Amino acid sequence: MSSRLVYLETFGCQMNELDSELVAGQLHALGYRFTTSADDAHVVLYNTCSVREHAEQKVWSRLGELAQRKASEPNLVVGVLGCLAERDGVDLVKRMPVVDVLVGPGELDKLPNLLDNALRTRESLSADPAPEDPNARKGLTSAREIALQGGSSRRSTTLAAAADSLELLDLSRSVSPLDPSDQPSKSAYVRITRGCNKFCTYCVVPFTRGAEIHRPPQHIIDECKMLADRGVIEITLLGQTVNHYRFEHAAAVTVGGITQPQKGRSFTGGHRRDPFAGEQTTTFADLLARIHDEVPAIQRLRFVTSYPRDFGDDVLEVIRDHPRICRYLHVPAQSGSDRILKLMNRGYTVSEYLEFVDRVRHFLHQPEIARPVGISSDFIIGFPTETDEDFEATASLIRRARFKNSFIFKYSPRPGTVAFDKLEDDVPDNVKRDRNTKLLALQNEVSDQVAREYVGHTLRVFVEGPSKKHQSQTRAREQQTHHHNHSHHGTVSLTVSARPTPADDAACQSACSTAAISPEPTRDHAEPSTIQYCARSDTDMIVFFDAPSPQAGAPDLTHTFAEVHIDRVRALSLFGTRHP
Numbered sequence: 049m050s051s052r053l054v055y056l057e058t059f060g061c062q063m064n065e066l067d068s069e070l071v072a073g074q075l076h077a078l079g080y081r082f083t084t085s086a087d088d089a090h091v092v093l094y095n096t097c098s099v100r101e102h103a104e105q106k107v108w109s110r111l112g113e114l115a116q117r118k119a120s121e122p123n124l125v126v127g128v129l130g131c132l133a134e135r136d137g138v139d140l141v142k143r144m145p146v147v148d149v150l151v152g153p154g155e156l157d158k159l160p161n162l163l164d165n166a167l168r169t170r171e172s173l174s175a176d177p178a179p180e181d182p183n184a185r186k187g188l189t190s191a192r193e194i195a196l197q198g199g200s201s202r203r204s205t206t207l208a209a210a211a212d213s214l215e216l217l218d219l220s221r222s223v224s225p226l227d228p229s230d231q232p233s234k235s236a237y238v239r240i241t242r243g244c245n246k247f248c249t250y251c252v253v254p255f256t257r258g259a260e261i262h263r264p265p266q267h268i269i270d271e272c273k274m275l276a277d278r279g280v281i282e283i284t285l286l287g288q289t290v291n292h293y294r295f296e297h298a299a300a301v302t303v304g305g306i307t308q309p310q311k312g313r314s315f316t317g318g319h320r321r322d323p324f325a326g327e328q329t330t331t332f333a334d335l336l337a338r339i340h341d342e343v344p345a346i347q348r349l350r351f352v353t354s355y356p357r358d359f360g361d362d363v364l365e366v367i368r369d370h371p372r373i374c375r376y377l378h379v380p381a382q383s384g385s386d387r388i389l390k391l392m393n394r395g396y397t398v399s400e401y402l403e404f405v406d407r408v409r410h411f412l413h414q415p416e417i418a419r420p421v422g423i424s425s426d427f428i429i430g431f432p433t434e435t436d437e438d439f440e441a442t443a444s445l446i447r448r449a450r451f452k453n454s455f456i457f458k459y460s461p462r463p464g465t466v467a468f469d470k471l472e473d474d475v476p477d478n479v480k481r482d483r484n485t486k487l488l489a490l491q492n493e494v495s496d497q498v499a500r501e502y503v504g505h506t507l508r509v510f511v512e513g514p515s516k517k518h519q520s521q522t523r524a525r526e527q528q529t530h531h532h533n534h535s536h537h538g539t540v541s542l543t544v545s546a547r548p549t550p551a552d553d554a555a556c557q558s559a560c561s562t563a564a565i566s567p568e569p570t571r572d573h574a575e576p577s578t579i580q581y582c583a584r585s586d587t588d589m590i591v592f593f594d595a596p597s598p599q600a601g602a603p604d605l606t607h608t609f610a611e612v613h614i615d616r617v618r619a620l621s622l623f624g625t626r627h628p
């Protein structure tokens with residue numbers, strides 16, 4: 049058991065973050081312990097992303113470093129989890145023989161067994177190395193532990209008829225908290241759908257995460273209740289196309305007493321209300337209303353990511369009528385050119401997207417109480433054949449839709465996708481970079497205008513914790529007084545790059561995580577009796593404010609709500625004064 053110290057690093061989206069949390073919870077319950085230092089670990093796991101090449105390259109370079117280490121540390125076990133494992137399969141092991149364990153995102157429930165096998169194999173090999181096995185001499189074993197879906201998840205188009213073992217991983221959260229000794233988080237992700245049926249031509253997700261699967265509503269609600277009982281007050285529901293959520297109770301299948309998730313029907317689109325709504329169905333609108341009403345301890349309910357074509361008035365009405373559901377929608381448009389949208393297989397036109405944006409504002413905009421609706425988008429620039437005219441159309445969509453922020457990605461050709469096979473990546477990199485910079489500047493301008501509309505209003509914000517500025521000042525003080533603390537006990541390292549920081553992708557013009565925010569410049573003479581907090585409005589605006597420090601005897605405001613009067617805007621963030 050002493051050789052079961054795990055380092056787990058996560059790349060990619062919120063879905064991967066949640067997967068890592070669930071995997072860590074399972075391993076923790078089995079006696080594994082975690083470290084934030086890969087060098088100390090006996091087991092190094094990377095939970096990977098393959099949406100863009102950039103995220104993959106980081107994993108390849110980490111694996112390259114581990115290959116050198118393994119030459120002198122043959123008992124080290126290396127595992128690659130997630131989308132890269134699923135996409136490359138055994139080719140990944142051929143390229144990187146250092147990898148012992150390979151588990152796709154649809155098979156993560158099998159990780160504990162595979163890891164156990166790998167560790168036992170290492171232990172028996174080190175006790176009795178087989179001299180004739182050249183891999184063993186190099187510190188490598190020829191036995192590998194592999195669990196991949198290999199496209200099997202798409203074999204059946206009927207509703208689920210067999211036990212869905214991955215559901216058990218989600219359900220396991222209720223019995224195996226990550227580490228009860230840790231400070232419990234007040235924010236949590238809850239998965240409502242897995243996979244995707246959309247097949248946008250550039251995107252690898254339908255291949256790596258499989259068909260769209262919808263979890264039974266009662267499982268989701270029970271999970272929210274369990275999290276609320278543990279002190280969580282903010283929940284983000286996760287799915288690739290969350291608004292496609294629908295559970296048909298008449299078709300529910302139960303295996304071993306557990307209701308099974310269902311494969312999603314294809315959404316035909318264009319409807320304003322779910323055509324299957326009724327007593328026998330839980331629609332996305334029903335699910336939001338049920339969580340809101342049945343789990344009142346959840347103060348903020350968010351969901352990502354929404355698909356623009358199938359967003360019904362029924363959902364907008366529920367958001368409007370339920371105060372604890374956030375007025376924030378992340379609804380990627382991807383392009384402002386109808387020709388490119390068609391090549392992307394997005395299934396909507398620019399005017400349909402704009403009609404949707406107008407509808408959202410019609411239902412949810414309340415500027416008189418500084419409760420406008422926050423809408424954000426993703427854009428891919430430099431998609432094959434994109435002309436200056438197409439690019440201008442995207443710029444004009446940003447101006448017209450007035451997104452609070454957008455995430456802009458340079459097109460990255462992904463093996464296995466239709467665009468990779470059929471369309472040449474013909475926009476030169478310097479043109480992509482130039483368009484990226486221009487769009488970023490434009491979105492910054494729009495974001496700044498949107499932010500300025502809050503000045504003079506009072507917002508109710510959820511305090512996430514001390515700002516980066518405050519944290520770096522504290523660290524500097526600690527270093528000066530030689531009190532630097534290296535406690536790494538029981539934590540899981542998360543390197544999350546779903547939302548790239550400017551340094552990461554030169555793409556993100558606003559921030560959806562505090563890590564990407566630039567707080568006000570540090571003043572050397574900062575008053576230690578005050579603390580700068582970072583908070584968030586329900587429209588997803590980042591708000592900074594000062595308050596008396598807990599070190600000076602004031603209450604810690606972290607994970608509480610505060611009323612903040614907004615005084616000014618800087619670097620797309622709001623700065624204000626807290627009402628006592």
Ligand code: SAM
Nearest residue numbers: 099250251288353380426427457458459460462
């Ligand atoms: N399901 C969400 C939707 O459709 O809006 C998005 C999920 S995807 C993992 C996150 C974002 O990555 C997409 O919105 C898209 O902008 C970007 N993306 C996906 N594939 C890409 C590619 N091949 N190159 C560049 N960006 C990509």
Ligand code: SF4
Nearest residue numbers: 244246247248251253
């Ligand atoms: Fe990828 Fe499109 Fe599915 Fe989003 S909707 S995950 S972009 S295929």
